[in-house]
Amino acid sequence: MTFKGPVCSVIQGDAREVLPELARDGLAGQVKLAYLDPPYNTQRSHRFRGHYRDNRTKAEWAALIEDVLVGVRELLCENGSVWLQTNASELGTAQRQGDEVFGQDNFVGTITWEKTRRPSFSHAQLASTTDFLLIYGKCRAKLAAFTSGKTESGKRVPVAHRGNKRVEICFPPKAVRFGGPDGVYAAGDHSSPGIDAWLQEDVTMANGRNVTPLRLMLPSRYSPESVYEMIAKGGDFFIPRKPFRPSYIARGGAPKLISNLWSWRLDSEMETNEDGAKQQSKLFPSSPFPYAKPEGLLRRIIECASEPGDIVLDCFAGSGTTPAVAEQMGRRWLAIEENSDTIRDYVIPRLAGRVQAQPRPVVLADNLSSLP
Template structure:
């Protein structure tokens, strides 16, 4: 079998990190309080985090979707604020997104290789991996996956095609990504009926005029067909309702097809480069459990906000040896009157939440307020439950600053 070699190729022993349960989020107060959420977000380096998850999850993840950096050697910025979806760049506010810069191809391939090895260990014997890349490195990734999974474990080479403007004038416009799908064994989940699509109207008309059109085979036109291995889904453009402003956000429809096809309700779905949080959002929407990690606080906060907006089941947020510093809020930012907490005139968060019975350690979010996607203002008050103890408030501003303080 062919294998890929590069300078520095090695199978490093991953060093686990200690995981701290930072918070448990109960969107809209659902199932409050719950001590052991099945759904989890992790902030930290995914190589160390995956190593830490082996004790609990090795061989137990049913589906992994991986959308790593593409070896573009670019730095991607996030667009924040209400103007980010406009067509006027002067109105955009930019913030740090994520980096995709490397010393050379060897460094990138080693980065990808050692993480794919851990994903293979976490994957269940009947599990499936979908690796999403583009023309920069997909050829190398195919050889890596052949080495780790075996070349006979390739399930599909999927083309995701889309449209949009392009400055290229010296070649054909590059308007597709590649998704490599590998199974861990020859027994795996594939729910064909869950992802069927209607036949093209030309096909319907052809069979309506002549049953011999299919060389003796008549398809079930009402049931539809299993999609081909090339998929068209629009990218998440500026004016789409699901847009978050996080760079390279993937469309929900793309993840829905993958999750519905290759997992069942109650299965565990993981995304170790979760970015804007599309995978955990769609997994929760369809009754799957999720694990998702990212190195950036903005990514985890974006995923958290989307899950709260969706009113998903409770989920935990864990820190991997990286306690994020929380600034001390000013007492004038919030006021307490009876069972109602209100924003002060100086407060301008895009997200805030409260723990009505704070223990000084894990933040248990009972109520949340979010800035609406397109129009309107963030709710200025939240209501405490009838029986409350020490109240703690967390807030996040558009630039990503998080503050926390307790009301005595």
Template sequence: MDKPALSWTSKSERRPVAPGVLVEVPALSYHAPGQERADRRLGNKLVFGDNLAALAALAPDYAGRVRCVFIDPPYNTGSAFAQYDDGLAHARWLGLMRDRLELLRVLLSEQGSLWISIDDHESHYLKVLCDEVFGRANFVANVVWQKKYTIANDARWLSDNHDHILVYAKDKAQWRPNRLPRTEVMKARYRNPDRHPKGPWKATPLHAKSGSHGSRAFSFTFSNGVVWRPPAGTFPRFSSETLRRLDQGGEIWFGKRGTTAPARKTFLAELADAGTPSPTIWLHAEAGHNHEARDEARAVHPDQPFDTPKPERLLHRIIHLATAPGDIVLDFFAGSGTTGAVAHKMGRRWVMVECGRHCESHIVPRLRMVIDGRDQGGMSPALAWKGGGGFDFYTLAAPGIS
């Protein structure tokens, strides 16, 4: 039986891909004094040209090496953007995305991940398309990012305040995201009312939602005589041996008066290094918002700000979750260059591809400011960024031309 698939007019039509050759433009490449790389093959790259051809040109060197791909493709909303044709016919848009998804999958490492920013107009179609290319088993999450913090009072229907970020792994069985640092608000939830020597703690239930069927008959008697059984429909989280050890160590809480249901004391000191898993709802206070992104873009180009930038805090969170220092980050809808700028500040290698003229007019000046240390906006203060590094600028030439 055939598996369900997304269909559209001209799905069987595929544009021939002429990979071309990457040709450096030394006049537009830029490095901090004394920091040019001897081996530039896998160094930072900014490529001007068609992104489909660029992905094919990058494949010989980058196949299986890219740890994180972030893209912010045209949303196909019908809006007229100066930088993008964002009114592509629906079928053409799907074909454009399908061809690029197939190529980027080749570039991803087995531990790599894909993050796509998209709005409601195409998110549901894009999800099914990604399922076809990556496999439904490799879908990780649909993150909801609060891109606006104010209500649009002139909205005809509902105020549009969010975008989606679809997350896929090349191989979900091998991919594990990093954790987010615990915030001060999170840490404040841990207290120490009984002055336990291990420090602040938070009560954790002894029961779980799942377990073996036979464990529903589980019971345990604590040293104070309290008999505990998991509530109806739940299962014990810990074995009798573990509960006995926790009880002997004073790590079970029965409430101030000793009358509440027993719970485990989870100590902050034992969790501080592990961090916390990322939620799937990212509020603007944590991951930035559109207004913040436009302010960052104006800092580089006061007279010609980019129409649809993403905030540096958003990219910082994605790159933090998906990579480690030295890993390669790819963005082939580079836009205003936020991905490369943030990856650079975080000590990651990066490749960006952009077909618009703003590749030279917007992205190059921004990256120069980052390298010179003159960019002290966005994530620079939090990362203590002072400058350094560099990048090489490339164009695409026809095959056989060097």
């Protein structure tokens, strides 16, 4: 069954009610990425700056997250994932609900996002500088690796790795470039602090390469079989000098696996809440949406967890950061937001200048099934 409703739509309603309707309308099993950025339950005020309610009890918040996760699970495709953003106070609750709904086996991990460049030290005990993205796969075993960008070429990856199992690797003649003087190097100890390495037989270096087999016993990052496969594919190995420490010189261009630490300190493209606030002031100078996520964060999430053409779902759309970025990145999208004023004042104006095709309709949850 294919989804009857329009994709690239904003749906006004409570996500708990809209999600089962979407499933009934044929969206079950079609969504590649669901991003959830619910109110963090900060208890700060009844209606936080007039935009949304953020003072649920712990139990109410847990029930909201559970219901939304149940609805999302139904809509995800087998290789889809949900990314749930929260702060430290509700991280434990969020993970309990995630484990309950998706099962611990489908828990992929938690990304720590450094959310600010300018932490506030007004808190009683501890300044908070991080948010968390909990990730679950509908079926973790079917989930592709999350990658972003491409590996650099020319990067040296040392074969020796402290603490790994010692194995014998026999580099065939000409497989290794050598930066030291030509000559015969006698079998013997090539250890250095932390790396227990041994040259198993004499080796002759000529014209900057080994011309006889180079047999090394060392704690290795790679299995001998992987090294032989890399050599067979023309992989470049280099030893600068004695003691012999071969490095693999990466060709580059391979998809780069992401880590679970996302920080502007490590990655110049990683944006923070300050960037989100600047983007809001540009879009809505008189009333920026509070704590809208920066577009760069959504760009990274969408890049890692979906491909062009996939359906991206946001159940707590707020100012519409996810649909705006998904549209730029050639994804189809659905955004749910319960507050009609937020849709009117933020999401629609934000998307108006960006959408490629027709203006997208705002759909009321109870009208969904009557769509053509």
